Amino acid sequence: MCRDARAADHKHKEMMYKILIVEDEEQIARFLELELMHEGYTTCKADNGRSGLETAQSGECDLVLLDVMLPELNGLEVLRRLRRTSNLPVIMLTARDAVMDKVSGLDAGADDYITKPFAIEELLARIRRALKKSSMADGAGTDGRSAYDVKEAAVLANGDGRVKLDKKQHIVTVDCNNVELTQREFAMLQTLLENMDIVLSRETLLDKVCGYDYVGETNIVDVYVRYLRSKIDDAFGIKLIQTVRGVGYVIRSH
Numbered sequence: 217m218c219r220d221a222r223a224a225d226h227k228h229k230e231m232m233y234k235i236l237i238v239e240d241e242e243q244i245a246r247f248l249e250l251e252l253m254h255e256g257y258t259t260c261k262a263d264n265g266r267s268g269l270e271t272a273q274s275g276e277c278d279l280v281l282l283d284v285m286l287p288e289l290n291g292l293e294v295l296r297r298l299r300r301t302s303n304l305p306v307i308m309l310t311a312r313d314a315v316m317d318k319v320s321g322l323d324a325g326a327d328d329y330i331t332k333p334f335a336i337e338e339l340l341a342r343i344r345r346a347l348k349k350s351s352m353a354d355g356a357g358t359d360g361r362s363a364y365d366v367k368e369a370a371v372l373a374n375g376d377g378r379v380k381l382d383k384k385q386h387i388v389t390v391d392c393n394n395v396e397l398t399q400r401e402f403a404m405l406q407t408l409l410e411n412m413d414i415v416l417s418r419e420t421l422l423d424k425v426c427g428y429d430y431v432g433e434t435n436i437v438d439v440y441v442r443y444l445r446s447k448i449d450d451a452f453g454i455k456l457i458q459t460v461r462g463v464g465y466v467i468r469s470h
């Protein structure tokens with residue numbers, strides 16, 4: 217299939233998906249609506265928890281973007297009630313400092329979360345991933361492993377398989393040579409490999425690597441990337457971690 221045909225096919229698939237935006241801040245809701253429509257999704261909106269829950273339960277949407285702080289019924293309560301009857305993919309929109317929201321959201325059955333303010337590219341990638349995961353869970357998927365399987369895999373690898381990370385044994389090898397990494401370097405590499413092809417913002421990496429309660433500068437992420445590059449890229453002549461200017465970092469599968 218030629219590149220154009222594939223792009224059109226990709227677009228066509230996304231057009232079939234309807235995304236529910238539950239967000240009371242009108243500007244954010246409008247921004248999301250425009251970006252999603254631009255990507256070829258159809259959307260609907262709810263500006264409070266109660267109507268958001270009703271629309272989500274109606275079965276007409278494929279995925280929910282769910283803010284936490286909402287009038288009438290907060291996002292976590294919406295999620296808890298929705299999960300009694302539905303596996304609809306839900307991505308929580310949480311505030312940077314709302315540590316408990318993220319933990320509670322995942323405990324309550326959220327598929328993923330993204331921290332405000334977020335890069336739209338990262339959100340779109342997370343939406344694609346959640347939709348793919350859910351279509352595979354429905355038995356509709358045909359290609360490759362789901363994101364869930366990747367997270368469950370004991371050994372992660374980059375696109376060409378030169379870099380391998382064994383989660384259980386806590387070992388990283390490049391071309392079968394052991395590479396000594398600190399806890400945080402290891403956590404950073406693991407996060408990037410688990411989210412292959414998703415550009416992760418510094419905020420997201422900071423959350424995953426330093427913990428939800430870490431208070432400090434996000435440029436610590438750049439420091440860890442530099443350490444990883446000196447131990448892997450420079451030492452073995454690989455271009456592993458790519459910088460996406462103004463967005464964050466990514467390991468690409470190809």
Ligand code: CA
Pocket residue numbers: 239240241283284285286
């Ligand atoms: Ca809100």
